[in-house]
Amino acid sequence: MVTQVRHPIWLPAVKPAGARTFATLYALESFARATITSVVPIQAYELLQNKQTVSLLYTLVALIGLSATLFMPMLIGRFSRRWIYTAGASLLAIGSLLFMTHSLPGQLLGMLSRVMGASALAITLNLYIMDNIRKTEIMQAESLRMAWSMIAWTGGPTLGVYLYTRYGIVAAQGLVVVFAAAQLAAFWHYRLGDNELIRPGKTRPANPLKNIGRFVSQPRLRLAWAIAFGRSCFWTTFFVYGPILMVVTGQGEMAGGLLVSAGNALLFAxxxxxxxxxxxxxxxxxxxxxxxxxxALLAAGFTGEKWPLATGGCLLLGALFTVALDALGSTAFMRAVRTYERPQMTAVYRTYLDLSELLPPLVYSVVLSFFGLGAVFCTLGVLTVTCGLLTWRFLPKSM
Structure with a gap:
């Protein structure tokens, strides 16, 4: 009838995705992950009462996480990226609900949920960034993303431990659920999945082993992986062996916690x-x-356990320069990867994180059987200088 009028439904206008969009999403994700970073190992030790068994548990989870990372392109090929991202954020919340059971099965499944969720989020977010940020603006976007996550990684671990010790497991893990929900709300508000440029590819996902071969065959991707692996090895060493240094030298657990917080605060740089x-x-x-x-690492190796405060200062100096790699390192990958194979190559690239959590402790266990704690930092120094030489020799001057 002529008297019937169909009024348009006005949807709130959303600005095109930019650097602030991804900085916001990553900051919320960082809060969801950082809040219980220190709580998870405490819970694991309370359940298992054995350091070696806890190490084995982490190794098992890391290996499964590595497998999940390599198979992620197949999931992205089957489902749209927005649903993989949604599943990743949901897994962070599900993991915390599993942790609340305070049982060994819940601990294992909770850790697996967190690892797989983090993998899904990292890969899909990188794909969104490459699709929406110009190559000439990637450095600016990545530096902003790292800076915005600084608050989460500086205060999150301390906040999580405080809630856990003061109010119990539900308070600490429940906060993760809140942040994960906020992350999902922000993601769907930005409507990234509605962009035609980021719909699933039409090509059939390649076998994970073939993806690895394809990745290794490209020199610039190999170099980008080496840069990321070197920086991630530093953070793994810093987070684990920095606090251990403070404890074994009598400075106390609080000194170790302050060292880690100070290192995370440098992300603002x-x-x-x-x-x-x-x-x-x-x-x-x-x-x-x-x-x-x-x-800085060689200096830390020299001072070692004799002057622990000086060693901590050297590690913080090293962390300051590692932040430069956090801000700029991923640029080498994002500018080198071909558009049509971004999901496959991003999954292989992401393995630097899993391997940096597996390989350094294995190498250090051998080193520590012959030398003191300072030798750990010197060993890492050998890797970082190698990465530096490779970067100077092979990274294009135009970058």
């Missing part, structure tokens, strides 16, 4: 490093960062 990269070139800054990291 990512904005400075992003500007330096645009001014002097990513190649020059990444190379400088690796060489300065090496000098």
């Amino acid at each position: 990512a904005i400075f490093w992003g500007k330096a990269g645009r001014r002097f070139g990513a190649r020059n800054i990444i190379t400088l960062a690796f060489f300065c990291m090496t000098a």
Whole structure:
């Protein structure tokens, strides 16, 4: 009838996705992950009452997580990216609900949920960034993303332990559910999944082993992986052996916690490093960062357990330059990967994180059987100087 009028439904306008969009999503994800970073190992030890068994549990979870990462492109090929991202955020919340059972099965399944959720989020978010951020603006976007996550990684672990010890497991793990829900709400508000440029590819997902072969055959992708692996090995060493150094030298657990918090606070310097990269070139800054990291690590190895506070200061100096790699390192991958194989290559690239949590402790266990704790930092220095030389020799000057 002529008297019937169908009024349009006005949806709130959403600005095109930009650097702030992904910085916001990553900050919320960081809060969901960082809040119980220190709580999870405490719960594991309370359940198992054995350090070696806890290490075996972490190793098992890391291996399964590595497998999940390699198979992620097949899931992205089967489902749209927005549903994989949604599943990743949901797994963070599900993991915390499993932790609340305070049982060994709940602990194992909760850790697996967190690892697989983090993998799904990392891969899909990187794909969204590459689809929505121009290559010339990636350094600025990545530095902003790292800087915004600084608050979460600085205060999150301390907040989680405080809630756990003061109010119990439900309070600490429940906060993760809140942050994961906020992350999902923000994601769907931005409507990233509605963009035609980021719909699932039409090509059939390749076998994970073939993806690895394809990745290894490309020199610039190999170099990008080496840069990411080197920086991730530093953070693994810093988070584990920095607090151990403080404890074994009598400085106390609080000193170890403050050292980790101070290192995380340096993420704010990512904005400075992003500007330096645009001014002097990513190649020059990444190379400088690796060489300065090496000098700081060798100094930390020299002071070792004799002067633990000086060693902690050297590690913080190394962390400052590692933040430069956090801000600029992923640029090497994002500019090198081909558009049509981004999901497959991003999954293989992401394995640097899993392997950096597996390989360094294995190497250090051998080193520590012959030398003191300072040798750990010197060993890492050998890796970082190698990464620096590779960057200087093979990373294009145009970066």
